[in-house]
Amino acid sequence: MAADPPSSSANAPGAAPGLADIRDAAARIAHHAVATPVLRSRSLDALAGAELFFKCENLQRVGAFKFRGACNAVFALDDARAARGVVTQSSGNHGAAVALACRLRGIPAHVVVPDNAPAVKLAAIRAFGARVVACAPTMAARDAAAAEVLAETGGALVHPFDDPRVIAGQATATLELLAQAPGLDVVMAPVSGGGLLSGTAIAARALQPGIEVLGAEPAGAADAHASLERGERVTGMPADTVCDGLRAQLSPLTFAILRRHVDGILLADDAATLAAMRLLWERLKLVVEPSAAVPLAALLAAPARFAGRRVGIILSGGNLDLDRLPWPIPNPAFPC
Amino acid sequence: MAADPPSSSANAPGAAPGLADIRDAAARIAHHAVATPVLRSRSLDALAGAELFFKCENLQRVGAFKFRGACNAVFALDDARAARGVVTQSSGNHGAAVALACRLRGIPAHVVVPDNAPAVKLAAIRAFGARVVACAPTMAARDAAAAEVLAETGGALVHPFDDPRVIAGQATATLELLAQAPGLDVVMAPVSGGGLLSGTAIAARALQPGIEVLGAEPAGAADAHASLERGERVTGMPADTVCDGLRAQLSPLTFAILRRHVDGILLADDAATLAAMRLLWERLKLVVEPSAAVPLAALLAAPARFAGRRVGIILSGGNLDLDRLPWPIPNPAFPC
Numbered sequence: 001m002a003a004d005p006p007s008s009s010a011n012a013p014g015a016a017p018g019l020a021d022i023r024d025a026a027a028r029i030a031h032h033a034v035a036t037p038v039l040r041s042r043s044l045d046a047l048a049g050a051e052l053f054f055k056c057e058n059l060q061r062v063g064a065f066k067f068r069g070a071c072n073a074v075f076a077l078d079d080a081r082a083a084r085g086v087v088t089q090s091s092g093n094h095g096a097a098v099a100l101a102c103r104l105r106g107i108p109a110h111v112v113v114p115d116n117a118p119a120v121k122l123a124a125i126r127a128f129g130a131r132v133v134a135c136a137p138t139m140a141a142r143d144a145a146a147a148e149v150l151a152e153t154g155g156a157l158v159h160p161f162d163d164p165r166v167i168a169g170q171a172t173a174t175l176e177l178l179a180q181a182p183g184l185d186v187v188m189a190p191v192s193g194g195g196l197l198s199g200t201a202i203a204a205r206a207l208q209p210g211i212e213v214l215g216a217e218p219a220g221a222a223d224a225h226a227s228l229e230r231g232e233r234v235t236g237m238p239a240d241t242v243c244d245g246l247r248a249q250l251s252p253l254t255f256a257i258l259r260r261h262v263d264g265i266l267l268a269d270d271a272a273t274l275a276a277m278r279l280l281w282e283r284l285k286l287v288v289e290p291s292a293a294v295p296l297a298a299l300l301a302a303p304a305r306f307a308g309r310r311v312g313i314i315l316s317g318g319n320l321d322l323d324r325l326p327w328p329i330p331n332p333a334f335p336c
Numbered sequence: 337m338a339a340d341p342p343s344s345s346a347n348a349p350g351a352a353p354g355l356a357d358i359r360d361a362a363a364r365i366a367h368h369a370v371a372t373p374v375l376r377s378r379s380l381d382a383l384a385g386a387e388l389f390f391k392c393e394n395l396q397r398v399g400a401f402k403f404r405g406a407c408n409a410v411f412a413l414d415d416a417r418a419a420r421g422v423v424t425q426s427s428g429n430h431g432a433a434v435a436l437a438c439r440l441r442g443i444p445a446h447v448v449v450p451d452n453a454p455a456v457k458l459a460a461i462r463a464f465g466a467r468v469v470a471c472a473p474t475m476a477a478r479d480a481a482a483a484e485v486l487a488e489t490g491g492a493l494v495h496p497f498d499d500p501r502v503i504a505g506q507a508t509a510t511l512e513l514l515a516q517a518p519g520l521d522v523v524m525a526p527v528s529g530g531g532l533l534s535g536t537a538i539a540a541r542a543l544q545p546g547i548e549v550l551g552a553e554p555a556g557a558a559d560a561h562a563s564l565e566r567g568e569r570v571t572g573m574p575a576d577t578v579c580d581g582l583r584a585q586l587s588p589l590t591f592a593i594l595r596r597h598v599d600g601i602l603l604a605d606d607a608a609t610l611a612a613m614r615l616l617w618e619r620l621k622l623v624v625e626p627s628a629a630v631p632l633a634a635l636l637a638a639p640a641r642f643a644g645r646r647v648g649i650i651l652s653g654g655n656l657d658l659d660r661l662p663w664p665i666p667n668p669a670f671p672c
Contacts (some may be wrong), residue, residue, distance in 0.1 A: 037373050041393065058621045059375065280660060285394045285654035286623040318621035322614060325661065 005244040016257050019206040020198070025072040025168040026175055032071050032104055036173070037198065038180040038312075041283045048299060050306040053083035053181035054280075057173055058288050058318025059306035062096045063195055064245075065173050065316050066160070070097035072169030073158040074105055082107045085155035089142045091117035091125075092245060092316055094160040099130035108154065110143045113139075120321070142168050152292060161195030162251035171199030177312050184307040188295040190316050191215035191224045191265060194254025200314060215258065215265035216295035218243045224250050225265040226262050228258060242270045242326065245291035245317060268297035272327050280315070289320040353504035354543040358535070361408040361504040362429070368407050368440055370396050371507070373582050374516040374648075377619045384635060386642040389517035390616075393509055394624050394654025398432045400581075401532055401652050402496070403511050406433035409494040418443045421491035425478045427453035427461075428581060429653055430496040435466035446491065448481045448540030450474075456657070497531030498587035507535030513648050514543050521645040524631040526652050527551035527560045527601060527654055528582040530590025536650060537597035550581065550632035551601035554579045560586055563603040564594060578606045578662065581627035581653060606631035612636060612664050616651070625656040644647055 017025075036056045044052055056329035057065035075084055085108030088098045093135075095111045102109035109130035113122060122132050127183045150157060159166065166317035174187060187204045191197040201213045217225050218241035226234040233255040239247035250258065258265075269274070270290075277293035280286055299306050300314070349500035353361075372392045380388055393401035400502045411420055421444030424434045431447045438445035445466035449458060450473035458468050471481035486493060495502065509532075510523060523540045527533040528599035537549045553560050562570040569591040575583035586594065592602075604612070606626075616622055634650070636644050 014443060037375075039373075042397070056621075061378070249358060283622050284393075285622060285623040286401060287617050322617060 001042050012094050017164040017202060021168040022171040022175055022203050023025060026172045028075050029068055029071040029172065030171060033068055035176055036060055038177060039060055041081040043283050047304050048306060050308060051310045053312045054284060055173055055314045057294060058286060058315050062093060062100055063319040064093035065170055065195035066093040066097040068087060069166035069169035069195060070158060071101040073163060073165040074101035075250055076165050077156055081156050081206045085110060085153050088158045090160050091121050093319060095125050096128060097130035098158055099125045103129045110149045112142055120276060133201060161193035162253055164176040166197045167195050168196050170196045171203040173314055175202045181312055183310055184211060184312045186212040186214060187213045187312040188216055188312040190246055190291055190294045191217050193248035194250045194258055196316060197262065198254045198257040205261050211262060215262055216264050217267055218246050219267040219269045219293060221247050222267055225267055227255055228265055235322055240324045242293060243273065243291040245289065266298035266302065268294050268301060271295040275288060287318045288315050289298055289317050292316040303308050351500055353500040353538060355451045358507040358511055358539050359502040362508040364411050365404055365407040365505060365508065369404055371512055372396055374513060375620055376573045379619050384437060384642060385639050386644060387646045390620060391509055391513040391648060391650045392629060394622060394651050395600060398429060398436055399653055399655040400429035401506055402429040404508050405463045405502035405505035406430060406494060407437040409499060409501040410437035413500050414493055417492050421489050422494050423482055423485045423491045425482050426496050427457050431461050433462060434494055435461045435464035439465045446485045448478055465502060481602055486615040497529030498589055503531050503535045505530045507539040509534045509650055510539035517648055519646055519647045520547060521646040522548040522550060524552055525650040526582055526627055526630045527553050529592055530560060530586045531583035532652060533594040533598065534590045537593060541597050548599050549597060552634040553603055554582050554602050554630060555603040555605045557583050558603055561603055563591055564601055579609065579627040581625065602634035602638065604630050604637060608633040608637060624651050625653050628652045640651060656668045
């Protein structure tokens, strides 16, 4: 384990949230977020040789855990700040989550998206009442567009993961999971920018210090794995994966949290992830997106590591284009 | 409403079960069946202009409500009878449900299936340890094969719906639903042979006499609708529908129960059913089979009837071939 990252319960930007912040977040979002169920499958348990507890964030509002963090960040703003609105960059689940959270608070939302984003995603963000600000599809253009909207509005930036309020919000899923499934040996979550895994790790370690905390990452976008291996944050790696929600890179804050609290990051290639996604559809009867299947794929590839253990898995989301499913794919054809 | 059907709590074959039988069934299957969750969707509520409560029997064991009835019937057998095994006819969810229930009780199961049934379904039945008895794909051949196995084994027949123990088992879903979603104005279930709808109606009427009980049936297999309209059981209608679980016809017992307890049967054509199925995948993030989507399809086609009401809907199952999905289909593209 590494040196302590910045840690504080004062909720200042840049500092890791603590358990008190997570409990505050849970109280703050309780009226808006869904307390999602934990589902199980005897056939998946038999297949894995372990006891699996699936925390169904695909059943969260906007169809992903992202609503927890966005909701906490938006409702944590003081009234004067909130009145000037919120700015974010995301064409995915975080953009929709910020849009919905702002609508619920009754404040403006400005979502910067690349001009090549799918029309259906922009429509979803607009349907929640947010203003969509299109820009060229480069990081520099997105940063410039966001800076411009921030300057113009005086609004608050709610980053998808590099924000302790967002991390505290994502952590509330694990707060619930540990109460719903007592005595877990392991908790697993996918990792992209690291907001979900950071929150998962902080909550799990605080409440159950002996628990093992594992991330799961696509082999084709393994910057978090590489960062923890090398002990320094790796950036600039190309991302080549079907998991459209897992292409971001760690921030200094999430890297520091993962270094301190996470026991390892397992990898899964896209074929294994799609097979695991199909198993989740077939056995759990849940629609999950590819990104959500990475932990199960990684677990099934390492049966000895998990044999007989009680494993909590955060199913991160369920948003995908039903007209472009990755079928047919190999079907292991195990009985129900 | 019509004359009373046979009614008894003695659980004799041919008599309608009563609330006491349903409570007995709930206790009998409690250790084996899943107490399935009730899920909601704000966007589906907005679309319907009603409050919808989905009872998720797709999350039941074997992926369908059928396990409740099969489990109750199998565990209700006395030991001597049970030891001689159970016989049924079904290549679908009921066959798998009987197979699993018998495995759990540790007794033989013999499932008569037409020899043109999909190999994957036979594999599922065999995987639960049942003996598959293939026969020609005609009703006469199935009856003959079942009679032969019954004579040969002295086993007990567990019919898919024409059995009060099966009806009482299916009714336990509604027992749970009414406790999970208090104050429902309406409860809806799909109808095929009528076992689920009979159980739904008996439980709902007994516990909440003022509730409206509605069936939903494919327009292409509308024998139950025709039977209630004419006041006599209509048989021999051809079934032309994508809903493979809804092609059976009422028995004298289920017809009598529906006549007494059901307020109406609504119809949905296959296009509406598939659109509703897609909505359930997209908004509820649940994998449901076409048969399970018929009630939502019928409800969305009659908005005035349901405006502002609290409606419980039994999502009957989630078993379908993921390699043969009916996509692309028209997507209403409402926001989440």
